[in-house]
Amino acid sequence: GPLDRHVLERLSYLFGIFAALQILLPDPARADRWITTPNTAPLFGGGSALERMLAGNVGDLFAVREYLDAQRGG
Numbered sequence: 001g002p003l004d005r006h007v008l009e010r011l012s013y014l015f016g017i018f019a020a021l022q023i024l025l026p027d028p029a030r031a032d033r034w035i036t037t038p039n040t041a042p043l044f045g046g047g048s049a050l051e052r053m054l055a056g057n058v059g060d061l062f063a064v065r066e067y068l069d070a071q072r073g074g
Contacts, residue, residue, distance in 0.1 A: 006058070009058060010061055013058070013061035013062055013064075013065045016065040016069070017061070017065050020068035020069055021068065023072050024071060035049050035050045036050050041067070043067050
C-alpha cells in the first residue's frame with residue numbers, strides 16, 4: 001500500500017541529506033566519517049550528525065538537511 005505521509009517526509013529529508021553529501025563530500029568514506037564524527041557546529045552541540053538525526057524528531061532530519069544545503073550554498 002501507499003506510504004504514510006510522515007514516512008514520505010522522513011524519506012525526503014534523508015534523500016536530501018544523501019544528495020547534499022554527494023555534492024559536498026563525493027568520497028563515500030569521507031561522507032560516512034562526517035555523519036559519525038562529533039561536530040562543533042552549534043546545530044550539533046558536539047555530537048555527530050547521525051546522533052542528531054536519530055534523536056527521534058522529524059525536525060532533526062530537517063535541521064541536518066537545511067545545514068547541509070546551506071553549506072553547499074543552496
